Amino acid sequence: MGDLLGVAVLGAGHMGADHIRRLDRVVSGARVAAVADPDGTRAKEATAGIEGVSVHTDVEAALDAPGVDAVLIASPGPAHEDALLAAFARRLPVLCEKPMVPDSTGALRVVEAEARLGRRLAQIGFMRRYDAEYRQLKSLLDGGDLGRPLMLHCTHRNVSSPPGFTSAMLINSSVSHEIDAARWLLGQELTAVTVLRPRSSAGAPQGLTDPQFVLFETERGALVDVEVFVNCGFGYEVRCEAVCEQGSARIGDTRSMAVTRRGLAGQEVPQDYLVRFADAYEREVQDWVDATRRGEVTGPSAWDGYAASVVAEAGVRALETGARTPVELAPRPELYAAPTR
Amino acid sequence: MGDLLGVAVLGAGHMGADHIRRLDRVVSGARVAAVADPDGTRAKEATAGIEGVSVHTDVEAALDAPGVDAVLIASPGPAHEDALLAAFARRLPVLCEKPMVPDSTGALRVVEAEARLGRRLAQIGFMRRYDAEYRQLKSLLDGGDLGRPLMLHCTHRNVSSPPGFTSAMLINSSVSHEIDAARWLLGQELTAVTVLRPRSSAGAPQGLTDPQFVLFETERGALVDVEVFVNCGFGYEVRCEAVCEQGSARIGDTRSMAVTRRGLAGQEVPQDYLVRFADAYEREVQDWVDATRRGEVTGPSAWDGYAASVVAEAGVRALETGARTPVELAPRPELYAAPTR
Amino acid sequence: MGDLLGVAVLGAGHMGADHIRRLDRVVSGARVAAVADPDGTRAKEATAGIEGVSVHTDVEAALDAPGVDAVLIASPGPAHEDALLAAFARRLPVLCEKPMVPDSTGALRVVEAEARLGRRLAQIGFMRRYDAEYRQLKSLLDGGDLGRPLMLHCTHRNVSSPPGFTSAMLINSSVSHEIDAARWLLGQELTAVTVLRPRSSAGAPQGLTDPQFVLFETERGALVDVEVFVNCGFGYEVRCEAVCEQGSARIGDTRSMAVTRRGLAGQEVPQDYLVRFADAYEREVQDWVDATRRGEVTGPSAWDGYAASVVAEAGVRALETGARTPVELAPRPELYAAPTR
Amino acid sequence: MGDLLGVAVLGAGHMGADHIRRLDRVVSGARVAAVADPDGTRAKEATAGIEGVSVHTDVEAALDAPGVDAVLIASPGPAHEDALLAAFARRLPVLCEKPMVPDSTGALRVVEAEARLGRRLAQIGFMRRYDAEYRQLKSLLDGGDLGRPLMLHCTHRNVSSPPGFTSAMLINSSVSHEIDAARWLLGQELTAVTVLRPRSSAGAPQGLTDPQFVLFETERGALVDVEVFVNCGFGYEVRCEAVCEQGSARIGDTRSMAVTRRGLAGQEVPQDYLVRFADAYEREVQDWVDATRRGEVTGPSAWDGYAASVVAEAGVRALETGARTPVELAPRPELYAAPTR
Known part of the structure; x- marks a missing residue:
């Protein structure tokens, strides 16, 4: 394996902070490159002690930050659709916490957007599969x-x-x-x-x-x-x-x-x-990091x-x-x- | 406890023969006094070696045989209603295998007949309760x-x-x-x-x-x-x-x-x-024998x-x-x- | 099976009283014919309500009482040797609670006495085998x-x-x-x-x-x-x-x-x-009663x-x-x- | 956490190769900096695809290779004492597979050498504690x-x-x-x-x-x-x-x-x-990497x-x-x- 995968984490709440910790300390081959949260303080606390991470209140700024190779979406459900489409626009691989999009109409728009790209970028966080x-x-x-x-x-x-x-x-x-x-x-x-x-x-x-x-x-x-x-x-x-x-x-x-x-x-x-399900979360994120570094998208789809x-x-x-x-x-x-x- | 409870067993098929064996060899305080089965040979085989038992092809004859204190009905379901009513007519306590009566109309007639007697005589063979x-x-x-x-x-x-x-x-x-x-x-x-x-x-x-x-x-x-x-x-x-x-x-x-x-x-x-459920069958019949000898009727009712x-x-x-x-x-x-x- | 096996129970303490209850109410094919206990009151209490039982303070009197076909020894260990030899002298089958005889010298005398008879009469109460x-x-x-x-x-x-x-x-x-x-x-x-x-x-x-x-x-x-x-x-x-x-x-x-x-x-x-081990005690005594009625001695030996x-x-x-x-x-x-x- | 911990792995056999894989792909915060094995081919195979690793047939050369911050000893038991002393001489933290040293005389020499240093450097691979x-x-x-x-x-x-x-x-x-x-x-x-x-x-x-x-x-x-x-x-x-x-x-x-x-x-x-014990091995090495990066030595001692x-x-x-x-x-x-x- 080559360089560490730089991950932008969207959302620094309960789940986001846990994923930041996991990417920083547990999972091999990845590093936290950027974090976005509307609450800048929360984002700063969640990234304390992590080197080389940039902190943002704006999702697009985080996606465009230097060193970002992939995205982990852990923001509230209603924010997922925009975040997914923004990642698709940049051709960034995404691990998106469930629910992918709370309403099925929005979920279908994500499916259609990815289908138009002609290749899979998104993995959805159904961690029981791990x-x-x-x-x-x-x-x-x-x-x-x-x-x-x-x-x-x-x-x-x-x-x-x-x-x-x-x-x-x-x-x-x-x-x-x-x-x-x-x-x-x-x-x-x-x-x-x-x-x-x-x-x-x-x-x-x-x-x-x-x-x-x-x-x-x-x-x-x-x-x-x-x-x-x-x-x-x-x-x-x-x-x-x-x-x-x-x-x-x-x-x-x-x-x-x-x-x-x-x-x-x-x-x-x-x-x-x-x-x-502690082990399942670890295995899910590790598998996503490993596959992404190999240039593949596996796991539950859009x-x-x-x-x-x-x-x-x-x-x-x-x-x-x-x-x-x-x-x-x-x-x-x-x-x-x-x-x- | 006093004398052994003399039981008339109706039906000497698979279930009846098993109850005959149980009353004869396993359960304390009871003896097989009479057996009725339309197939006389089957009744004879099921009672081989048991002393003091009379064998019948007719239900009423078995109920009226000397030494009969109680009845265990193990004949096919369609024969249950008549057997229950015959036992009720003689005020004999009954343990009746399930289903009590296959159709609910007949079952209700049994309930009404017992209600008219004003006291319980029948226990139904729902053995899981044991x-x-x-x-x-x-x-x-x-x-x-x-x-x-x-x-x-x-x-x-x-x-x-x-x-x-x-x-x-x-x-x-x-x-x-x-x-x-x-x-x-x-x-x-x-x-x-x-x-x-x-x-x-x-x-x-x-x-x-x-x-x-x-x-x-x-x-x-x-x-x-x-x-x-x-x-x-x-x-x-x-x-x-x-x-x-x-x-x-x-x-x-x-x-x-x-x-x-x-x-x-x-x-x-x-x-x-x-x-x-081997133990449950034993406990059911033993409890019925014990209660009957005490002059009580317990267990699942009509x-x-x-x-x-x-x-x-x-x-x-x-x-x-x-x-x-x-x-x-x-x-x-x-x-x-x-x-x- | 024929008549009920008449059992003389020696000892009406905790264990003896439990065996008396078991022979009277649980086990099929046996009845309590005599009970011996140095404490006559205890023997009477343990046999209350049982018909046809004679109560003794002397072991030999109990063994010689009318209707005694077999012996169950539940007295304290030091009394076992004499009781076993008295039963052997009368050719009575015995179920003897453990320890058969507390000291091995006495135990060997029992073995030798039974060996001289040339046939087994004693079964020892190692109930785990059941x-x-x-x-x-x-x-x-x-x-x-x-x-x-x-x-x-x-x-x-x-x-x-x-x-x-x-x-x-x-x-x-x-x-x-x-x-x-x-x-x-x-x-x-x-x-x-x-x-x-x-x-x-x-x-x-x-x-x-x-x-x-x-x-x-x-x-x-x-x-x-x-x-x-x-x-x-x-x-x-x-x-x-x-x-x-x-x-x-x-x-x-x-x-x-x-x-x-x-x-x-x-x-x-x-x-x-x-x-x-409730079931084991029942199975042990039932097996002993059944074998004795068949004229056999099985189970753990002297x-x-x-x-x-x-x-x-x-x-x-x-x-x-x-x-x-x-x-x-x-x-x-x-x-x-x-x-x- | 700051830079990745550069680990020299001694021994590229069954256990060593597994630890190399673990440090490279599973454990967070570490990288394989050097590998030593007398069989150079084996060391090369075990490090295939890992960037920035140097391969050696000599233990001391591996310890002195650039980027080495700590040592994991997975060579055969008889080689452990020399490896431990060489690591001690360089003040390098060590995770040493069990047995630490096969004979107690050599084991005592290791204890005494570390005691002379006045601080712990070695953790022994009793992975059940994890x-x-x-x-x-x-x-x-x-x-x-x-x-x-x-x-x-x-x-x-x-x-x-x-x-x-x-x-x-x-x-x-x-x-x-x-x-x-x-x-x-x-x-x-x-x-x-x-x-x-x-x-x-x-x-x-x-x-x-x-x-x-x-x-x-x-x-x-x-x-x-x-x-x-x-x-x-x-x-x-x-x-x-x-x-x-x-x-x-x-x-x-x-x-x-x-x-x-x-x-x-x-x-x-x-x-x-x-x-x-798959999880125990992971947790052991992760804990060692984390503690070492914090400048601490925990776990089973010499x-x-x-x-x-x-x-x-x-x-x-x-x-x-x-x-x-x-x-x-x-x-x-x-x-x-x-x-x-």
Whole structure:
């Protein structure tokens, strides 16, 4: 490998600061070349002690700063579309946090812009594809030893939801991970969604429909069910069981050290996604840096980002209406392969 | 305890013969006093070596045989109604295998007949209520430490289905266990049912809709989902996870001896219900014998048998129509308490 | 099967009362015909409500009481030898709780007395041989699929020791179970024993050497290590891992319902042997009743009881001296086969 | 952080090449500045595509090459002493693979040389201290919630041993990991060692004593037992259970994805240490690079390397003599703290 990859990081909030730290101290082969955040102080704090980095309040200035070879977008969702198009205009490779673009119309514009370029520049931050257990499961399903998958049973639990979390966000923020994971694991588009509402937990904020039970159908007839429960109180649990024609496989129950005391054999449950998926974030960014230095674009595509938006929007409508809601995708440009399987 | 309880066993087929063996050799305090089966040879074989038993081809003759104190009905479902009414007429306590009566109209007639007697005589053979793990779960839910239950996720898998098994039987034979277990665990009636059909497995017989994914709603808003897959090929798996407001509990993953060899740490999966629920059958019959000798009737009631019939019928309609189907129960006679909780 | 087996139970203390209950209410095919206890009140209380039982303060009177077909010895260890010889004199089959006879000299006299009779009458209460997991492990080892066993790693933990428990009793009361289990699982006699003393736990009573770490060698070169820790405070844990030439197998880690709450995924640890081995006691007594009614004697023999005494005595010497201590058995009478394997 | 740390890697064999790859592509903040290997071709192959690296057949030349800030020693054990002293002479921080020096006399010379310098330069490659589960266990023990540790039960199994592996190497190569882990976890020196020899496995090469069962005593009375079995055939298993006064904790049983098919619920067992401890190697080297760039030396010290040599030598004598063998350490120089706890 040659010189370090100079990365412009857009957004220096919680997620952006974590990516800046990761690029500076954890990931090999990259350096933070520029950071942009409307809040200049925040950007300065996040880059303290890093040599050779320029700090900006303007996205375009950061992209044009010296030494910038690639872009990592960690700004709020509504800012993603402009940032992506600005990076495309400069032919800069991009790693864009999810959601790619919050609304599917904007997401489609990004897809069309990249399709017009005729080559992929964007990778979307669906980091579960980089988790060791998800990769094991994907590899097992692709190997075909268990036969065709018929059902995925998914669980997505958080200890508690942040302030301002809405019933729709259980779908378009939480379940959006399962939307991409299901598309990727099965290699199929999702075609319809239904949302059931069990009684809400006394532990959920007033007015929040929590838990929800979401059902997806796929183009080749598999069924995906997701329990999403963001105020479960007891831990961060992400599980997935694939039921196939000749066997089943389950991930997410892994625990490490077992402690026995006072009549109980117990194992800790992680309390948040940064613990559970720490390795996945590292592997995602390292893979992106490595591929970019080789001149390649791999990983989840803008099409994957777009499809996730469309499904999430259908999910929110299904939550509101209580009805089974079809998912309608635009035609897939040739640039993007069908979901891998 | 005093003399042995003399039991008339109706039906000497697979299940009847097993109960005869159990009463004769395993259960304490009972003896097989009479056996009736239209196939006299079969009845004779099942009672070989048992002293003091009379063998009949006629049900009423068996009930009237000397030494008969109680009745265990293990004949085919269509014969249950007449047998129950004959036992009621003689004021004989009855343990009746499930389904109590295959159709809900007949089941209601049994309920009404017992209600007219003004006291309970019948216990229905929902043996999961006697399984150690189900009892642990019931006790935990009733204790209230986990808060109110919001969802039950259930799995019911068989290695393969017997010849002649129909798509409706996945509901009214297999899922009927989960119907009773959910009513009992939650202490609530089920109020609606929806059946989803993922693609059928290549391992299922031609024309069988297998697996199915069944959703029940309850009177206080809990959601119960059941994966039923009777040709899964890999084992007999019955699992249940209760998701509550302050925690979750899961049964059915218990394995015993762990063997490591050739790169695999493995544990055997039971291949059928007689292995998985052997203890439950013993405990059920022993409890029935003990209670009967004390002059009491405990355990699942005729109302539980009736409710299970009604829900199963609604489930079969839901399978056929694809629509959410309400469950309509007759008024509950005073004799029967609400589902315990 | 014919008439009920009439059993004389000797001893109506904690263990005796439990066996009386088991014979009366749980086990099929037996009845309690007589009970002897020096404390007549205790015997009466233990038999309250049982019909046709005679109560005695004298052992011989109980053995000679009407309806006695067999004997269950649950009196204190020092009374066992006389009781066994009295039963032998009457040709009565016996189930004798462990230890068969506390000292090996007395145990050898029992062996010789039975050998003179020329047929087996005694079964010794090593109930682990009737535990489902131990049987699975035995069956796996006997099947040979894992190759020859090289090591057994055993754990024996109690929450706390009863008053008056001595350092020697960790060997001759607690580890005596592992002594029999190792002989039975491996089908080999134990040939030497060493006892190591880690620092004693602050939770152990003053002066008690607890935990201890005991090493046994076998006649064909296997090594058996046992952690015995009778004041561990956290639960009753009995585990055994067999390490073989082509794989390993582990029992005793089985847990049932898993409960997740407050960041911890936990499973209950049983608190005493009556919970952990409840089924084993039932199966042991039921098997003894069944075999006795068939006129057979199966299960652990007087030789097994004798060998356990000899090994335990060597273990206590090894504890006292700190040295490796050989185990010296008398010649095995023809009546007794070598340890099964 | 400032400039990249330039590392001279000594040794370009299996382990050295892996560290070169790790420094070049995985670890952040470092670059490979020089490589030395007597086999120049091997060094060239291992550095193919790395910019700015110089290749040498001579150790001193590599240490003196431009851009070298620190040294990673991955040459064969007998070359370590000279390499360490050469690095000390240049005041270069060193990460030295285990064993630090194969014989304790040479190891003591290294300790004395560093002590004369008056400051630590060397970190020894006991990478288990960087494994997530070992760190969890260390943290739990140090927290004191379980009370004082009384015993460690350790298992160390390899699928098969490499050609030329001797009975002594089970101690001084395999068990040396447990020697350091026990010292570190307990914060105590080991004071005596005994080695037992169960029958050797038919799967072990002719003449190899495998498995062995090793017992260590510690200065405050804890007992450490290690099953080492390097031809177990079925997997790479490293487990450790700490038994404390108020509870026990176990690591190494962690499995990830569970697959059920054909009657077996199975989880893969890793086949070698590079899979099991991949993360530990990364974390070890990353931590060393980070600390070195901060001007600090952390991690296992030369004293830890020396103590491990002394214990391993005593272990080999114990294997040969069959006797309990005391461990005699030289006085600990002030530079080195007592084992942490």
